[in-house]
Amino acid sequence: MKNKYAWLLAAIISPTILMSCGGDDAGQQQMNPAAMAVQVNTFKVSAENVTGTDTYPATVVPLQEVELRPQVSGYITNIFVQDGQRVTKGQRLYQIDQSKYQAGLQQAQANLLSAKANLARVEKDLERYERLAERDAIAKQQVDYARTEVQTAKAQVASAQAQVQSASTDVGYAVINAPFSGTIGISQVRVGAQVSPGQPLLNTISSTDPIAVDFSINEQEIARFSKFQQGKQPDSLFTITLNNGEVYKHLGKLLVIDRAIGRQSGTTTVRVAFPNPDGTLIAGMTVNLAVLNQDIGEQVVIPYKAVTEQLGEYFVYVVQADSVVQQNVQLGTRVSGNVVVREGLKAGQEIVVEGIQRLRQGAKVQVGAPQGAQPQAQGK
16 A cells, blocks of 8 residues: 555655755846846947037028108109119119199298298398487387397298298108118009008018027026127127028127017027128028037037936936946037037946946946947037
């Protein structure tokens, strides 16, 4: 009976013993630090030559722009320019029928001559009365009347002169001249159109060279741009890129920072002037404005994929021996897949670029071959 069940007992005990031995091996494997290390790839930090820029969306605006509107009523009798033509200051643009204004001027000039003649007559009368009064040959009251007539005649002359000036102004307003040199737009009226003071809009004229570019900054950036305005500006401080990707060949100069911060937007406007001899920049055009920042020259540059963000702060994992330390960094200009590190890292340190999602402070790592330096960063 014992022999009958002995083999069964042996079959049950033997696997149990084997499992016990195997369990010890597995436990030892779990406790092995090498088996717990996170496999990562790293990057050796180095300094590279960088030209860092900050980019802003911007709009091209004319430094001078004015709407041309009539100041007298009448019919348009002449248009002296073509739509879109470049004009010079003082050049004739539109003419309104002048006939009634010329007639008004002639009438005012005739009234002035009459008033002057009357003044001359009463002045002579006064002179004669004053000589008679010296000999007591005339009543004093008569002399007083003559003096009053002279004063009245002088007032009439002044009034007539004002009428001449007014009529002359109307004649001048009948011809609309360019207030400055620039480019005129598409005419909103044609010959024969009737106009009245202020209505309708005839055309718009804008200055073209130089021309301005406006962009917005937040209040934290005002101190930086104020320094540019007060001090010497680097030649290449402002550059623009057109919508077709072409970099505009002329450089800009900061003109003015707007007087106040917008209550709703929290921003203000900065205006930069650019030469525009070829008319490449057109009012209303949108461009990308690049402004040099502090990331100039030799800077620490790392792949951006090495950076993690937590609650608005940025970190990288620095390899120290067989573990990692979470290091806070201050980032600068991003260029393609790289980013400038302004504070927190030094050249020669080794940081993790792959395997970051499995890391934590002090985690053990198994480092693969360090990656080579990334392509040199150059700001746009």
